[in-house]
Amino acid sequence: MSVPRTVAIIGKGRLGSVVLSTLAEAGFKTTVISRSPQNDEALPPNTDFKVVDYNSLDSLVAALSGQDVVVSTVNLLAVPQQKLIIDAAIKAGVERFIPSDFGSISTDLSAAHLLHNIQLVEIQNNLKSNEDLIEWTVFSIGAFTEFLVNFDIAFDWQNKSAEIWGDGGHRISTTSLLGTAKAIAAALKDPSVSKNRVLHVHELAVTQSQLLTLAQKFSPGTTWKIKTIDNPLEEMERLGKVAQQNPEPGNIYKFVRATLLSGRFQAFYEQVDNELLGLGLLTEDDLEAKFAAAFG
Incomplete structure (x- = not known):
């Protein structure tokens, strides 16, 4: 994968808003994908906004067409919906997917069975099983x-x-919201080092x-x-x-x-990957x- 130019951010909550502004400042062409038209406020320059039906493959494919990367920042309750978003990203030709999986222990194998990790691990496994179709990166940033x-x-x-x-x-x-966003931006600036792997970072x-x-x-x-x-x-x-x-x-x-x-x-x-990401x-x-x- 070459350095991506277009990035779609799914969700515009606390983390999504910081990721959006950080990626826009880093020079990426950003698009906010949301279910609510009310989330189109205070967007950075050079940012598109698209309303989608998260339950519609066709709606998602249309919104994700032309995007190089998808960064998902949906909340825990919406994690299972990422399965359809991944399907749509593959169909739309997206090259990399970053799931909403920014926790402390979701990549600890001994914690995979925990109630709040089961669906996160299912998304991890889904991405691993589709590595021939789409790249992925998971950011374990602590709390x-x-x-x-x-x-x-x-x-x-x-x-x-x-x-x-x-x-x-x-x-x-522990990592701040801004530190997390900077890690994502750095990984996309040099995508070869973050392909199909978990990156552990903390500040x-x-x-x-x-x-x-x-x-x-x-x-x-x-x-x-x-x-x-x-x-x-x-x-x-x-x-x-x-x-x-x-x-x-x-x-x-x-x-x-x-x-x-x-x-x-x-x-x-x-062991952390901070140096890899600057x-x-x-x-x-x-x-x-x-x-x-x-x-x-």
Whole structure:
């Protein structure tokens, strides 16, 4: 595959919007593919917009014709729909597909059976089985840094409380939304090095204790309520059973959080492909600056 010129972004949520602006700034001709005509606001220059029916192969093929690459940023509930999008991409002559699979442990083989990974792995296997028809790249970026700082994962800012899993020292790979978008852009600038492979990247490796310490620093005079999960693996298994029996979003979220914090799976990447993509590492000062921006 030569360096692509046209890139279609499926979805325009938090990640999709950053990927769109980053790829446009990098010189790619971008197209937003969406089910809603309301998502055509605030598009970068030289960006097209197409409304599609995600359940229609013909609609998808028409929208993807002329595209070199598809970058999917759909949410977890829409992951299964990527099967039809891949079929359409192949039929439209798209050369590479980047699935919405930007998690921490979706490429850890020991975690393939987990409730929230099953459909992601199915898409991975679908792409591998079609390598003779379309190339693929999966980006394992750890947890999004913005989510660790701003959402109830490592601590509960609103209630000034935290559940510390074990000793809180389990390391977690993390990458910002912008860092993820830059990794995608770099991979497409040199597509031969990212063909049909998983790329592991992170900007930081953090611990729950480190994140809680920063949260406490930016809430001076506040007494935090701390609960320790003494047996992380047992608690993770319990939450997994609850999510399996009652797969409503709240239960699934608690289980996903447990798989990240328990230390059972490869949420920290010992080896990363940052150098391959020209992606630098952030410092503890950079992390503190993110807390200052959110809570200062």
